[in-house]
Structures are given as structure tokens and as C-alpha cells.
Amino acid sequence: MIQSFRPSLSLNRKLLLSLLLLAAMLAAPMVLSEFRLSLLGKFLAYAVLAVGLDLIWGYTGILSLGHGVYFGLGAYCMAMHLKLAAAPGELPDFMSWSGVEKLPWFWVPFESAGFAFAAAILLPVAVAAVLGYLTFRNRIKGTFFSILSQALVVITVTLFVGQQGYTGGTNGLTSFNTFLGMPVGDASSKRIFYYVTVAAVVATLLISRWLVNSRFGKILVAIRDGENRVRFIGYNPVVYKVFIYSFSAALAGIAGVLFVLQEGIISPAQMGIVPSIEMVLWVAIGGRGTVIGALIGAVLTNAAKTTFSEAYPEWWPIILGAMFILVVLFLPKGIVGTLRDKFARGEPGLAGSAPEPVGRGAGHPAAGTPVAASSGAAMGKAAAASPKRNGL
Amino acid sequence: MALLLLQLFNGISLSSILLLIGLGLAITFGLMNVINMAHGEFIMIGAYMAYTIQQLFQKLLPASAFGWYFILSLGAAFAAAFAVGWLLEITLIRHLYGRPLDSLLATWGVSLVLQQLARQLFGAPNVAVKAPEWLEGGLVLSADLILPYKRLFILALALVCLAVIYFYQYHTRGGRRMQAVMQNRPMASSLGISTRRVDAQAFAFGSGMAGIAGCALTLVGPIGPTIGTYYIVDAFMVVVLGGIGKLIGTVAGALGIGVLNTAFEYTTSATLGKVIVFSLIIAFLQWRPSGFVSWKARALD
Numbered sequence: 183m184i185q186s187f188r189p190s191l192s193l194n195r196k197l198l199l200s201l202l203l204l205a206a207m208l209a210a211p212m213v214l215s216e217f218r219l220s221l222l223g224k225f226l227a228y229a230v231l232a233v234g235l236d237l238i239w240g241y242t243g244i245l246s247l248g249h250g251v252y253f254g255l256g257a258y259c260m261a262m263h264l265k266l267a268a269a270p271g272e273l274p275d276f277m278s279w280s281g282v283e284k285l286p287w288f289w290v291p292f293e294s295a296g297f298a299f300a301a302a303i304l305l306p307v308a309v310a311a312v313l314g315y316l317t318f319r320n321r322i323k324g325t326f327f328s329i330l331s332q333a334l335v336v337i338t339v340t341l342f343v344g345q346q347g348y349t350g351g352t353n354g355l356t357s358f359n360t361f362l363g364m365p366v367g368d369a370s371s372k373r374i375f376y377y378v379t380v381a382a383v384v385a386t387l388l389i390s391r392w393l394v395n396s397r398f399g400k401i402l403v404a405i406r407d408g409e410n411r412v413r414f415i416g417y418n419p420v421v422y423k424v425f426i427y428s429f430s431a432a433l434a435g436i437a438g439v440l441f442v443l444q445e446g447i448i449s450p451a452q453m454g455i456v457p458s459i460e461m462v463l464w465v466a467i468g469g470r471g472t473v474i475g476a477l478i479g480a481v482l483t484n485a486a487k488t489t490f491s492e493a494y495p496e497w498w499p500i501i502l503g504a505m506f507i508l509v510v511l512f513l514p515k516g517i518v519g520t521l522r523d524k525f526a527r528g529e530p531g532l533a534g535s536a537p538e539p540v541g542r543g544a545g546h547p548a549a550g551t552p553v554a555a556s557s558g559a560a561m562g563k564a565a566a567a568s569p570k571r572n573g574l
Numbered sequence: 575m576a577l578l579l580l581q582l583f584n585g586i587s588l589s590s591i592l593l594l595i596g597l598g599l600a601i602t603f604g605l606m607n608v609i610n611m612a613h614g615e616f617i618m619i620g621a622y623m624a625y626t627i628q629q630l631f632q633k634l635l636p637a638s639a640f641g642w643y644f645i646l647s648l649g650a651a652f653a654a655a656f657a658v659g660w661l662l663e664i665t666l667i668r669h670l671y672g673r674p675l676d677s678l679l680a681t682w683g684v685s686l687v688l689q690q691l692a693r694q695l696f697g698a699p700n701v702a703v704k705a706p707e708w709l710e711g712g713l714v715l716s717a718d719l720i721l722p723y724k725r726l727f728i729l730a731l732a733l734v735c736l737a738v739i740y741f742y743q744y745h746t747r748g749g750r751r752m753q754a755v756m757q758n759r760p761m762a763s764s765l766g767i768s769t770r771r772v773d774a775q776a777f778a779f780g781s782g783m784a785g786i787a788g789c790a791l792t793l794v795g796p797i798g799p800t801i802g803t804y805y806i807v808d809a810f811m812v813v814v815l816g817g818i819g820k821l822i823g824t825v826a827g828a829l830g831i832g833v834l835n836t837a838f839e840y841t842t843s844a845t846l847g848k849v850i851v852f853s854l855i856i857a858f859l860q861w862r863p864s865g866f867v868s869w870k871a872r873a874l875d
Contacts, residue, residue: 245675313856320863325609325674329810330856336807337852344845455807459611459682466679499690506683510676511669 200474207380216369220444223376225484227440230379230386232464232480233473234433238426239462240470241394243406244323247458248331251338252306252431254453256438258342259305261355261448262289263298264366268359275357280347289348295362302439303432309334310431314424323409335455342450354449366446379440383477386433390473393429402426463502466509469516478518576719581840582833587725589832590732593825594790595805596812597735598783600824604813605756606776608667609678613809614802615688616781619658620651620788621797622696625703641706644789648731651789652782659781663774671773685802692799700798709793724793731790735783740821742779752776756819815855817865826866831855 207226211219231253238244265274266289273285291297313334317327342349349355364371393399404412405419412419442448451457460483468479483505491498513520595617602610627647631640662684670677705724712722743749754762755772763769791797791805808831816827831851839847859865 245678316856316860320860322859322863325607325678326814326859326863328609328675328678329814330859332807333811333852333856337849340845340848340852344843344849455803459679462679496690496694499686503683503686503690506686507666507680510680510683511666514676 203474204384207383211373211376216372219376220372221485221488222481223372223379223444224441225481226376226379226383226477227437227444228461228464228484229437229477229480230382230440231434231437231461232468232476233386233390234430234437235461236465236468236470236473236476237390237393237402237433238430239465240472240476241399241406242402242423242426243409244423244427245328245462246331246427246430247328247455247462248334249430249434249461250453250455250458251335252310252434253438253441253457253461254338254342254448254450255306255309256302256435257442257448257452258349258355258438259292259298259302259435260439260442261358262292263295264358264361264442265355266293267295267361268357274350274355276350276353276355277347280351282347286348299439303435306431306435306438307428310428311424314427315420318420318423318427332455332458335453335458339450339454342453350449352450354447354451356447356449358446361443366443372444375440375443379444382436382440386436387473387477394473398422460502463506463509465516467505467513467516469518469520469522472516472518472522475516475518479516482517576716579715580719581836583721583725585833585836586829587729587832588836589828590725590729591787591791591794592808592812592832593732593828594728594735594787595784595809596816596824596828597732597739597821598780598787599809599813600816600821601739601780601783602777603810604818604820604824605752606671606773606780607674608671608777609674609681610667610777610780611678611682611806612662612685612688612802613681613781613784614804614806615685615692616655616659616784616802617788617791617805618688618692618797618799618802619655620785621703621792621801622692622788623647623651623654623785624789624792625696625701625797626650628703641708644706644709648786648789651785653785655785655788656778656782659784660774660778662781663777667777668770668773685806689799689802696799698799700796702796703792705793728790728793731786735786736821736825739783743821748772748775811852811855815858815865817867820867823865823867830866 210222214222231249235246235249238246269275270293273282274289277285292301313330317323317330322330343352345351358366360366361371364374394402401412401417401422404417405422409419438448441452464480464483465476466479467483468477469475487498487502490501509516515523595613598616599610599613602608602613624644624647627650628643631643631646662681666680666684667677670680709723709727712720713726714720741749743753751762751767751772752775754765755767755769756776759769762772788797788801791801812827812831813824814827815830816823816825834854835847835851837847838850841847842850
């Protein structure tokens with residue numbers, strides 16, 4: 183599907199928009215209050231995760247409902263270091279409450295910030311690589327993979343809640359003090375964390391852009407649109423899928439680190455089934471298969487969530503639910519994808535170009551009814567208005 | 575010996591609950607290939623239906639009639655979930671066939687909305703449903719082997735539902751039509767079956783089954799707006815482990831998870847037991863990716 187790489191905005195216009203976005207992110211600390219800035223920092227941390235999720239869902243067609251786990255693992259790794267740094271040489275408070283007498287062996291290396299950061303990336307990558315290798319090798323895909331990734335969430339959350347003495351249980355890890363000598367709650371260090379987050383977002387965007395425009399990215403899209411054909415041509419999709427899944431887990435881990443530094447708490451509630459599915463919504467709203475869309479979706483959705491739930495807490499779940507439904511039905515390409523189509527239509531050279539494929543995920547392997555591999559391409563606006571049964 | 579039997583009974587009892595919540599999903603997910611994340615909310619609808627009927631009985635009818643409320647609420651739970659399921663199919667699900675991952679997202683939205691509506695109607699805290707008197711107590715086999723009537727009732731209910739679905743699928747006109755449509759839609763359509771109608775019926779029927787499951791769950795514990803979220807992953811595990819499209823698979827999945835879960839919970843701890851079972855499921859699916867029982871098809875994609 184070559185179309186997805188055809189620039190629908192002219193390069194100059196794209197560059198201009200990107201620079202504007204960057205300028206807005208850099209200027210935010212001068213305009214926003216301390217509270218709003220830390221919120222924005224948190225949303226941008228989420229955006230790092232969302233871009234990773236977009237790489238595997240939007241580009242590769244694998245819907246992971248378990249990214250909360252990788253986010254949580256990253257956040258917990260960093261939180262363990264922060265917890266130890268808060269009272270050096272002492273046992274963390276919750277451990278003594280739950281009757282643990284000695285610092286468990288796996289907590290000890292987290293006294294080093296460098297180790298904590300490395301673990302925050304490598305642990306999610308390791309889990310994702312093992313799970314990904316096993317499932318992709320056995321050609322478990324589509325809906326089955328999504329449900330398996332949910333099982334991963336259940337396992338992890340149950341484990342974290344159950345092992346209270348080692349993980350802080352339902353309360354999670356909180357009351358941190360310093361990070362590398364900086365007081366974490368301080369306005370100036372918050373500002374530093376914000377800029378670090380912006381840097382991470384920019385780096386994530388650049389790497390992801392480069393990745394999806396490379397040969398590698400084209401193979402990912404090919405896997406999304408017709409995995410068996412890719413296999414028949416001679417590629418091994420397993421390698422590509424495991425790599426991109428692990429890469430997005432690494433991004434989720436980094437997002438967790440950035441989150442915990444700014445929010446000062448991590449608990450199983452932030453990595454459970456509900457947040458994991460909400461993460462998918464950010465990508466859907468922003469526009470799957472567009473790297474920048476994931477960023478925009480994560481920030482906009484979370485900003486809307488904060489605004490609405492401050493004003494009408496009991497209406498927020500209904501609004502969120504309605505957004506899921508409306509986006510799927512009427513905006514299957516998300517904000518960015520829809521806007522891009524509009525612009526593309528306005529430009530003479532591209533007026534006739536086919537609508538961009540949207541990752542629909544793989545067809546169902548067991549249903550016995552073949553799903554046309556190219557179905558994604560046909561599901562443009564027309565398909566949303568007059569739905570037809572796929573592949574039949 | 576008695577302890578072993580008791581554990582076995584507990585395992586089978588848990589299996590029967592899992593089977594009840596999995597049966598409806600076996601139709602909507604297994605047969606229709608719609609990932610209905612709102613399945614748990616149909617369970618919730620059934621549970622709140624039982625609660626409502628109970629309140630009505632307590633307010634309007636003499637105390638002597640109270641014992642009958644549960645039978646009525648079984649029917650009401652099915653009817654309510656059936657109706658909401660039908661409505662959902664014609665307004666939303668219908669537009670998402672062939673897009674399983676999209677149906678997942680949209681129905682998750684539905685689930686959020688329904689949960690919040692329940693919270694506004696019935697309040698956020700859990701409510702308790704009082705079981706009818708004839709379900710109190712238990713069957714005393716020996717001093718330390720007492721089988722609670724509630725558990726036995728749920729077991730029987732699960733078996734009855736299984737039998738009804740089996741009979742419906744294989745021995746009635748409607749069920750055969752459903753099978754025909756799911757297996758070869760264009761062929762069924764060209765033979766004059768209204769596939770749209772069949773879809774709506776099948777989805778509503780699966781939802782109604784979830785309603786019955788919800789009604790039965792009121793015997794197990796208090797019910798709240800998040801009861802569906804609590805059971806939804808288990809329900810999917812039952813169907814996925816069992817394999818898609820055959821009832822016997824769902825039974826196998828429910829039995830496997832229920833018995834193993836109880837066994838591991840007994841030998842380790844409640845949380846660790848669940849972790850081990852779910853890890854085993856993931857491991858098992860590596861070995862048999864399509865579950866215990868599955869359709870053999872040569873379709874590639």
C-alpha cells in the first residue's frame with residue numbers, strides 16, 4: 183500500500199506545522215501554571231506510549247490491550263528507585279507494614295538510578311519479546327492476540343495487588359522525595375522533567391517517522407494488509423512483529439518513567455484493563471497509522487478528560503463511551519487521518535488518490551469465512567455511511 | 575476424602591458460573607465473531623433486573639410470595655438483556671461486522687455508558703440481593719461435606735441453559751438458520767434467509783444468556799455497576815480456551831479454568847492461583863492456538 187507514504191500535505195507545510203507544534207510545547211512553561219504544566223507533561227508522557235501503540239496497531243495491525251502493563255513496569259522500576267532514594271538505607275515504609283523485614287534481593291540494584299532506568303526499558307522489552315515471540319510464532323493474531331494481551335494485564339495486576347509486601351499492593355508506590363538530588367515536587371525540577379519529556383516526545387516522533395518511512399515500516403504495513411502474502415514472498419513476519427512489539431513496549435516503559443517522575447505515584451489502577459483500553463482510544467481518536475495523530479490523540483483526549491471530569495465527574499464515562507462509539511462509526515481514521523484526506527482532496531495532483539488504508543486488524547482465523555486482505559482500503563467514508571459485510 | 579470432594583465440588587461450581595457467563599459469549603464472539611466488550615454489562619443488566627424484581631416483590635406483594643421472585647427474575651433478566659442486545663445490534667453492531675477490532679472499541683464505549691447509567695440509576699455502592707428461602711441451606715452429605723443449594727441451583731441452571739442452547743442450535747428452525755448464516759452467509763442469504771434478522775436474533779439471544787448469568791450471580795455475592803468488568807476477561811478466557819464455534823469447547827474451557835483455579839487457589843493463595851491459571855492458559859494456547867475444540871478450515875486469512 184504505497185499510498186500511505188504519499189505525502190498528502192506538501193513538505194513545507196508539514197515542516198511548518200511540526201515547528202509550530204514544537205514551539206508550542208517549548209513555550210508552554212511560560213504560559214501555563216505549575217499545575218497545568220505538570221498535567222501537560224503527563225499527557226506528553228502518555229503521548230510517547232501512544233506513538234508506540236500506533237506503531238503496532240496503526241501500522242502493523244496488532245491491537246495490544248496490554249500496554250498498561252509495559253507502562254506500569256517502566257513506572258514501577260523508576261518508582262522503586264525513587265522509593266529507595268526517599269529514605270536511603272531504610273526499609274520502604276509499606277514493607278515494614280506488611281511484615282517484610284529485609285529489603286528483597288530484586289529491590290537492591292534499584293538503588294542505582296542508572297539501573298532503574300535501564301530496567302524500566304529492558305523489563306518491558308523482555309516481557310514483550312517473550313510473549314510476542316511465542317504468540318506470533320504460533321500465528322496467534324487479530325482478536326486472539328488482543329484477548330491474550332488482556333490476560334497479561336490480569337496476571338500482572340493480580341500479582342502486583344497480591345504481593346503487597348514487595349509492590350505496595352493496591353496503594354502502589356508513592357511519597358517520593360528526590361531524584362538525582364533534585365526535590366521531585368519542586369517547581370524548578372518539574373520544569374526540568376517537562377523539558378525532558380518534550381525531548382523524549384520529539385525523539386520518539388523522529389525515530390518513529392524514520393522507522394515507518396523506511397523499508398522496515400513498509401513491511402510492517404504489508405503485514406497489516408496481508409500477512410500471508412508477506413510470508414509467501416519470503417519474509418518472516420515473526421521477526422518484524424516481535425521487534426515492533428518490543429519497541430513499542432520500550433516506549434511504554436519510557437512513558438512510565440516520565441509519568442512517575444511527574445505524577446509522583448504509580449499503582450495497579452494505572453496499568454489495569456481500563457487504562458490499557460483507554461490508551462487504544464487515544465490512538466483511535468488521533469488517527470491510527472499516522473505517527474503525529476497518536477500524539478495529538480493522547481494530549482487532546484486527556485485534556486478533554488481532565489476538563490470534563492473536573493466539571494461533570496459523573497458524565498465523563500458516558501462522554502468517553504460515546505467518543506469510542508462515534509470515532510469508530512464516523513471517524514475511523516481519527517482526527518489526523520480525516521484532516522489529511524481533506525487536504526489531499528484539495529491538492530490537484532493527489533485528487534484521485536485512493537483513500538488511505540486504516541488498520542482493521544487481521545481477519546478472524548477460525549471463522550471459516552475469508553476476510554479480504556485489502557478490506558482496510560475499502561473502509562473509507564463511504565463504508566462508514568453504508569456498511570457492507572466484509573469480504574462477502 | 576471429604577475435603578477432596580469438597581474442592582472438586584467447588585471447582586465444578588466455579589466452572590458452572592464460568593460456563594453461564596461464557597455461553598452467551600460463545601454465541602456473540604464464537605459464532606458471530608463480534609468482540610462484545612459490553613457482554614459484562616449484559617450480565618450487569620441481568621443482575622440489576624433480579625434486584626429490581628426483588629424490590630418490587632418486597633414492596634408490592636405479601637411476604638409469602640417472595641420465594642417466587644427469583645424464577646420471575648430469571649425470565650425478566652433474559653428479556654431485558656435480550657431487548658437491550660437487540661437494540662444494540664440494530665443500532666451499532668450491525669455496522670461493524672467484519673471489523674472485530676473496531677467492534678471491540680465501540681462496545682467498550684457501550685460498556686462505559688451502560689455502567690455509568692447503572693451507577694446513576696442504582697447508585698455506585700454494591701447492592702445485595704436476598705436469595706429466596708428455598709435456596710438457603712445445603713445438601714448435607716456428611717459432617718464436613720455440605721453442598722449449598724445455591725451452588726447446586728447454579729450448576730443446574732448452567733446445564734439447563736446449555737441444553738436449551740444445544741437444542742436451539744441443532745434442533746430448531748431458528749437455530750439451524752443461525753448456523754447456516756454463520757457458516758456460509760451468501761449461500762444462506764440466497765436460499766431466502768434474512769441474514770440481518772438472524773444476526774440480530776443471535777446477538778440478542780447471546781445477550782439474553784448473559785442476563786441469565788447475571789441473575790445467577792446475584793446468588794453468589796453483592797452486585798454493583800462494575801460487576802461486568804470483573805467477569806469479562808474470565809468470560810473471554812473460557813471461550814478462547816475452549817475454542818471457537820462449538821458448545822463443547824465452551825464447556826471444556828469452563829471446566830478447565832474452574833477446576834484448576836480452585837485447585838491452585840487451595841494450594842497457593844487466591845491471587846497466585848489466578849496468576850498461575852492465566853499463565854497456563856497463555857501457555858496452552860501456544861500449544862493449541864485455537865483452543866480445545868475448533869473448526870477445521872482451510873481458509874488462510
